[in-house]
Amino acid sequence: MPAKTKHRMILGMFVFLGIVIFSVTIYLIGTKQNLFTPNVKIFAVFTDVFGLTVGNNVRFCGIDVGTVSDIKILSEKNVKVELSIKTDAIPYIHKNSIATIGSEGLMGNKTIIIIPGTLEERSLQGGDTLLASQPVNIDEVLLELKTSTHNISVVSNNLIDITRRIRNGEGIFGMLFTDSELTGNIDRVSQNANMITKNLNDISARVKNGEGILGKLLADTVFSHELNKTSKNFIEISENLEGITDKINRGEGVFGKLFTDTSLTHNIYVTSQHLQTSTEDLQVVSRNLLEITEKINSGSGLINKLLTDSAFAGSVDTTFSRLNKGIVSATETSEAIKKSRMLRLFSKKNNK
Amino acid sequence: MADNGNHSGPSGKLADFFTDLGNLTGFTADVIRKALKKKPEFIEFLRQSYLAGYRSLPLVGITAFIMGLVLTLQMRPVMADLGAEAWLPGMVIVAIVREIGPVITALIFAGRVASGFGAELSSMRVTEQIDAMEVSGIDPFKYLVVTRVLAATLMVPVLVIYSDAISFLGSFLGVNIQDAVSFPLFLRNAFNSLHFYDIVPATVKTFLFGFAIGIISCYKGYYTNKGTAGVGIAANSSVVASSLAVFVIDLLVVQLTELML
Amino acid sequence: MEREIFTSIIRVEHLYKSFNGEPVLQDISFTLAPGENLIILGKSGAGKSVLLKCITGLLEPDSGKRVLFNQLLDELDEDSLNVLKKRIGFVFQGSALYDSMSLRENLMFHLNRSSIRFTARDKDARVEEILDKLGLLNAIDKMPAELSGGMRKRAGLARALVLRPEIILYDEPTTGLDPATSREISELILRIQRIYQTSSVIVTHDMSCARATSNRMLILEKGSFIAEGTYANLRDNPVKAVQDFFIN
Numbered sequence: 001m002p003a004k005t006k007h008r009m010i011l012g013m014f015v016f017l018g019i020v021i022f023s024v025t026i027y028l029i030g031t032k033q034n035l036f037t038p039n040v041k042i043f044a045v046f047t048d049v050f051g052l053t054v055g056n057n058v059r060f061c062g063i064d065v066g067t068v069s070d071i072k073i074l075s076e077k078n079v080k081v082e083l084s085i086k087t088d089a090i091p092y093i094h095k096n097s098i099a100t101i102g103s104e105g106l107m108g109n110k111t112i113i114i115i116p117g118t119l120e121e122r123s124l125q126g127g128d129t130l131l132a133s134q135p136v137n138i139d140e141v142l143l144e145l146k147t148s149t150h151n152i153s154v155v156s157n158n159l160i161d162i163t164r165r166i167r168n169g170e171g172i173f174g175m176l177f178t179d180s181e182l183t184g185n186i187d188r189v190s191q192n193a194n195m196i197t198k199n200l201n202d203i204s205a206r207v208k209n210g211e212g213i214l215g216k217l218l219a220d221t222v223f224s225h226e227l228n229k230t231s232k233n234f235i236e237i238s239e240n241l242e243g244i245t246d247k248i249n250r251g252e253g254v255f256g257k258l259f260t261d262t263s264l265t266h267n268i269y270v271t272s273q274h275l276q277t278s279t280e281d282l283q284v285v286s287r288n289l290l291e292i293t294e295k296i297n298s299g300s301g302l303i304n305k306l307l308t309d310s311a312f313a314g315s316v317d318t319t320f321s322r323l324n325k326g327i328v329s330a331t332e333t334s335e336a337i338k339k340s341r342m343l344r345l346f347s348k349k350n351n352k
Numbered sequence: 353m354a355d356n357g358n359h360s361g362p363s364g365k366l367a368d369f370f371t372d373l374g375n376l377t378g379f380t381a382d383v384i385r386k387a388l389k390k391k392p393e394f395i396e397f398l399r400q401s402y403l404a405g406y407r408s409l410p411l412v413g414i415t416a417f418i419m420g421l422v423l424t425l426q427m428r429p430v431m432a433d434l435g436a437e438a439w440l441p442g443m444v445i446v447a448i449v450r451e452i453g454p455v456i457t458a459l460i461f462a463g464r465v466a467s468g469f470g471a472e473l474s475s476m477r478v479t480e481q482i483d484a485m486e487v488s489g490i491d492p493f494k495y496l497v498v499t500r501v502l503a504a505t506l507m508v509p510v511l512v513i514y515s516d517a518i519s520f521l522g523s524f525l526g527v528n529i530q531d532a533v534s535f536p537l538f539l540r541n542a543f544n545s546l547h548f549y550d551i552v553p554a555t556v557k558t559f560l561f562g563f564a565i566g567i568i569s570c571y572k573g574y575y576t577n578k579g580t581a582g583v584g585i586a587a588n589s590s591v592v593a594s595s596l597a598v599f600v601i602d603l604l605v606v607q608l609t610e611l612m613l
Numbered sequence: 614m615e616r617e618i619f620t621s622i623i624r625v626e627h628l629y630k631s632f633n634g635e636p637v638l639q640d641i642s643f644t645l646a647p648g649e650n651l652i653i654l655g656k657s658g659a660g661k662s663v664l665l666k667c668i669t670g671l672l673e674p675d676s677g678k679r680v681l682f683n684q685l686l687d688e689l690d691e692d693s694l695n696v697l698k699k700r701i702g703f704v705f706q707g708s709a710l711y712d713s714m715s716l717r718e719n720l721m722f723h724l725n726r727s728s729i730r731f732t733a734r735d736k737d738a739r740v741e742e743i744l745d746k747l748g749l750l751n752a753i754d755k756m757p758a759e760l761s762g763g764m765r766k767r768a769g770l771a772r773a774l775v776l777r778p779e780i781i782l783y784d785e786p787t788t789g790l791d792p793a794t795s796r797e798i799s800e801l802i803l804r805i806q807r808i809y810q811t812s813s814v815i816v817t818h819d820m821s822c823a824r825a826t827s828n829r830m831l832i833l834e835k836g837s838f839i840a841e842g843t844y845a846n847l848r849d850n851p852v853k854a855v856q857d858f859f860i861n
């Protein structure tokens with residue numbers, strides 16, 4: 001019967017197409033997990049894998065080249081991760097490449113990132129073990145960055161205050177610097193501060209240049225280390241500065257003894273110049289950061305191009321806006337200090 | 353086998369429920385036994401597959417397309433707030449593949465096919481067509497029930513595949529209403545979020561849905577005993593009971609996969 | 614077809630059946646001889662249909678023996694029971710045509726599932742022969758819903774006959790038909806019996822049909838037989854319940 005045959009054929013097509021769609025889906029998922037492409041197994045040993053799981057991607061030069069195929073605990077401090085790498089990517093990965101753990105975002109999956117080695121070394125072979133670099137925890141970096149920027153804003157305000165007073169108050173110049181060691185300290189410290197703000201400036205510029213927060217901040221561990229180190233230095237140095245400037249502000253004796261040596265007038269002037277530059281640099285940094293955060297906020301292009309991870313963008317956003325706020329409030333504070341008791345104290349001294 | 357549905361037992365709703373469940377279990381065992389033992393009524397199975405499966409495609413397709421589209425549009429503001437529109441396709445696809453595709457398709461299938469099975473079998477029972485088979489030595493169970501249960505079991509998964517694929521297109525449209533995302537990129541985003549552990553339980557689930565819908569609606573139809581009024585009751589209770597079964601199975605499968613993964 | 618020789622083709626002994634505690638059949642015993650036309654007369658609700666269903670195994674009696682073709686029904690497994698059932702034709706009160714199939718398919722459905730293997734040509738020939746005999750040949754590709762009441766009755770008959778059963782059980786073959794059609798059906802039953810050499814049980818409350826077709830009559834009243842005899846015998850039976858059938 002023709003109608004029946006037709007129905008039979010339609011049913012056949014219906015089921016066939018369904019199976020085809022299903023198979024294609026399975027294939028697509030499979031290729032993503034490298035189930036159907038030839039691959040090579042290599043290893044890396046970490047002390048902590050930060051929640052890495054089987055199936056996570058392996059990235060090389062920002063390209064997914066494989067997946068994590070097994071994770072085993074070797075001992076208390078050693079976790080052996082087996083990586084399944086696509087055969088065609090193997091020739092480009094040299095023996096001295098470094099494996100580290102990154103994430104596809106703060107909220108996202110963990111990934112193994114293979115930092116390219118050098119050409120002198122031979123390419124990888126199956127069963128090789130890569131050098132592993134323990135990843136930097138981005139949360140810690142951001143936290144430190146936040147603390148140091150807060151500190152620097154306090155410090156820079158104090159410095160601004162002092163330099164203003166030095167420049168304005170002629171009466172103070174009369175009782176000028178005697179303690180050269182301390183002045184030297186201030187000088188060195190402010191130079192450091194200057195350098196550090198330059199670093200920060202650099203960083204924010206790089207971020208702004210769109211090399212990708214994800215790419216740079218997360219994938220490039222060298223950079224992360226740098227950032228980390230910088231912010232750690234910053235904390236220490238700015239704490240130093242804070243201590244000194246606080247003392248100066250309190251005017252405890254130091255102030256009387258301090259400004260006696262006229263030969264140091266020039267020094268302190270140079271110092272104050274440094275401080276000025278530092279604070280100006282700081283302003284540039286904050287403006288850069290502001291720009292970035294604004295772009296992130298408006299979600300224009302940048303977010304899709306650079307940051308596929310919203311949560312990370314969010315936390316960068318908050319960090320940077322806090323940083324910005326810190327600088328703004330620092331400026332405010334310095335204004336307040338100018339009008340404060342201290343200044344009046346100086347004026348009184350001046351009047352005497 | 354000459355049981356005309358005189359499932360009278362102790363009175364009370366709860367007792368009725370348990371009697372019903374017990375009978376249903378026996379019925380299920382019969383279906384499985386006869387499906388395995390006897391040579392199948394292949395032609396009738398194909399006919400039922402055509403009617404239940406292919407004929408449901410337009411309804412399933414339209415619903416799936418709208419589900420994909422609407423889900424995408426509804427989820428967009430949330431994802432946009434998080435600044436993660438790029439995750440939208442993956443999010444929607446996972447929701448569809450894991451849950452919405454199978455469940456919505458099963459519910460549509462229950463509405464369209466279970467009611468049909470219930471009404472058809474009960475009217476055959478009432479007009480003695482089932483008796484007519486039985487009295488001539490033809491196993492009506494094998495011809496009517498096994499074929500339908502089998503058709504439902506195999507057609508729901510196929511329909512779900514279509515449903516998922518069509519929801520996909522709906523979602524693609526939904527994404528493109530606001531953004532310009534190419535289909536390959538959309539696919540990439542979607543498949544990046546999809547894993548085997550999404551596919552396997554979701555697929556297993558669809559077979560269970562189909563089986564449950566088939567079993568329940570055939571049971572309700574096959575054992576009608578209230579004359580012509582019974583036809584309506586059978587159709588109605590087929591839909592209600594099999595829809596409920598779909599949700600219960602869904603819950604169980606979700607819990608089970610949680611345990612197993 | 615070679616037939617076994619039976620003294621009785623159906624033997625029922627002490628059959629009891631009740632629904633929800635209400636007795637419908639009580640102590641029913643009878644036999645059907647080969648080639649015999651047995652009429653079972655009874656008012657509506659007397660339990661005639663229930664009796665037929667118990668005989669064929671559609672209903673399980675509460676107790677009693679049923680012997681068909683010398684085989685005890687309760688002792689048969691499902692498969693041999695199905696083989697046995699294929700030797701019985703059942704004409705349902707409401708025809709019970711498969712309404713998703715055309716008339717041809719209704720008949721084919723049974724032919725295709727017979728124990729005998731037919732060629733496609735044989736099957737077509739058989740279907741057409743039967744339908745021709747019953748005057749339904751021009752309705753062969755109609756669906757049951759497109760048939761008139763009388764045609765449905767005949768179609769039900771055709772379907773029961775298509776496997777050439779040795780016993781045919783008729784459940785009210787003429788009820789609800791006009792007298793002319795009713796007579797036609799009665800004649801048909803007789804003719805079939807002559808052509809195919811069947812034995813039949815005809816359940817009815819239509820006296821003209823009973824008179825036309827019967828060799829022997831049983832009268833069923835409230836679940837048990839109250840009288841037995843030929844049409845002539847029973848017409849002279851003084852019992853009120855028997856006489857009720859002969860009025861009008």
Ligand SMILES: Nc1ncnc2c1ncn2[C@@H]1O[C@H](COP(=O)(O)OP(=O)(O)OP(=O)(O)O)[C@@H](O)[C@H]1O
Nearest residue numbers: 356632637655656657658659660661662663664706
């Ligand atoms: N499945 C059933 N469940 C409960 N009671 C039933 C069932 N089938 C029949 N009965 C009861 O059995 C009795 C006999 O019914 P049956 O159908 O045999 O009557 P009948 O003699 O065929 O009447 P009619 O001439 O109207 O067909 C009726 O009282 C009916 O209510």
Ligand SMILES: [Mg+2]
Nearest residue numbers: 661662663706
């Ligand atoms: Mg009856």
